[in-house]
Amino acid sequence: MPRRGGVSGPFRRHVSPVSPLSVSPLPHGRSDDALDPAAMRQPLPDAWYCVGQSAALRGGGGKAMRAVSLNGEQIVIGRGPNGAPFALRDRCPHRGMALSKGRFDGQTLMCPFHGWRFGTDGHCREVPTLSTHDAADFSRIAVQRFPVRESAGFVWVNPTPQASGAAPALPELDFEPAGSLVVELEVEASFDLTTLSLVDPGHVAFVHDSWWFRPSKELREKVKTFQPVEHGFVMTSHATTKSSPVYRLLGGVPEVEIEFRLPGVRLERIRAGLKRVANYTFATPLSENRTMLTNALYWSMPALNLLKPIARPLMRQFLTQDQQVLQHAQAGLDRKPTMVLLGDGDLPSQWYFRLKREALEAARAGRAFVNPLERRVLRWRS
Ligand code: FES
Numbered sequence: 575m576p577r578r579g580g581v582s583g584p585f586r587r588h589v590s591p592v593s594p595l596s597v598s599p600l601p602h603g604r605s606d607d608a609l610d611p612a613a614m615r616q617p618l619p620d621a622w623y624c625v626g627q628s629a630a631l632r633g634g635g636g637k638a639m640r641a642v643s644l645n646g647e648q649i650v651i652g653r654g655p656n657g658a659p660f661a662l663r664d665r666c667p668h669r670g671m672a673l674s675k676g677r678f679d680g681q682t683l684m685c686p687f688h689g690w691r692f693g694t695d696g697h698c699r700e701v702p703t704l705s706t707h708d709a710a711d712f713s714r715i716a717v718q719r720f721p722v723r724e725s726a727g728f729v730w731v732n733p734t735p736q737a738s739g740a741a742p743a744l745p746e747l748d749f750e751p752a753g754s755l756v757v758e759l760e761v762e763a764s765f766d767l768t769t770l771s772l773v774d775p776g777h778v779a780f781v782h783d784s785w786w787f788r789p790s791k792e793l794r795e796k797v798k799t800f801q802p803v804e805h806g807f808v809m810t811s812h813a814t815t816k817s818s819p820v821y822r823l824l825g826g827v828p829e830v831e832i833e834f835r836l837p838g839v840r841l842e843r844i845r846a847g848l849k850r851v852a853n854y855t856f857a858t859p860l861s862e863n864r865t866m867l868t869n870a871l872y873w874s875m876p877a878l879n880l881l882k883p884i885a886r887p888l889m890r891q892f893l894t895q896d897q898q899v900l901q902h903a904q905a906g907l908d909r910k911p912t913m914v915l916l917g918d919g920d921l922p923s924q925w926y927f928r929l930k931r932e933a934l935e936a937a938r939a940g941r942a943f944v945n946p947l948e949r950r951v952l953r954w955r956s
């Protein structure tokens with residue numbers, strides 16, 4: 575039960591002083607420091623998580639399988655006979671063998687231990703060791719199936735088998751990319767801590783200080799407007815000519831829109847005339863203290879394909895910068911699991927927790943999600 579006041583849950587909050595420009599971040603009489611510790615520490619159960627690129631399931635003549643981790647669950651993904659993806663618990667009901675270690679012929683997965691076969695719907699189709707005189711019935715045996723979808727070139731799994739349909743929408747790409755670049759990096763940190771880095775403007779100047787991303791070392795005053803959107807919030811701005819060389823590459827003054835969406839999705843959309851670039855980042859909980867960060871850059875201009883060999887190591891460097899600080903911060907949080915969230919720059923981090931709590935409360939009450947955020951101007955230096 576949420577409690578009012580005091581310190582509870584994993585994080586201690588310090589709500590920022592209210593500046594004359596801004597609206598109070600919390601409705602009166604409601605404290606944001608009361609969290610249900612058990613549920614709030616977990617990634618959202620009914621949500622779509624990125625488990626890898628769609629391209630990984632191509633090839634192999636439709637017989638490709640991949641073992642993936644999602645929130646402590648081992649899952650095997652592949653494509654069924656109709657080309658649609660499937661996701662099954664990677665565990666043979668017989669003696670627990672990983673089905674991903676076996677073979678997939680495009681129709682059924684065969685366990686390598688005793689040869690049981692399962693359809694891509696999870697149902698047991700054959701137990702080859704049974705004698706024809708054996709009355710044992712395998713028709714009721716099934717492997718757990720998980721909801722799975724494809725969007726923006728990725729495969730997404732919902733770890734809740736009976737998903738309600740109320741999960742936040744999948745990230746989509748609203749233009750036809752001429753090229754794309756994907757970098758994945760595993761971070762030894764919790765899902766929450768990693769996801770906070772997607773909405774944390776304060777770390778950029780200190781962590782991402784590479785010349786190509788942030789040539790000026792000075793902290794500058796930022797004033798940005800944030801609006802609530804479905805399951806998240808969005809910041810819209812016009813980049814200035816002093817912006818990073820990455821933006822300048824597009825020519826003109828690009829319009830930049832950065833959306834955060836539950837469960838851990840950051841969608842940066844850049845528009846300069848007809849030119850389009852999208853930089854999407856997804857956090858996926860692998861286990862309690864391991865999180866996958868996936869960064870996908872898409873562009874509409876074929877000429878940018880030439881820059882791919884240069885861009886890949888830069889993108890990896892960028893993600894590695896996050897990985898390193900997150901791992902050190904996690905070690906500190908392991909010793910003492912509290913945070914002090916202070917000032918406007920930390921409000922998006924508080925919003926993350928508010929959105930997550932609302933999603934949990936809405937699911938528990940069986941009602942629709944109501945975004946608890948309001949339009950707000952934030953000021954910080956970065
Ligand atoms: S463990 Fe899978 S068939 Fe025996």
Ligand SMILES: [Fe+2]
Pocket residue numbers: 771777778781782896
């Ligand atoms: Fe970062």
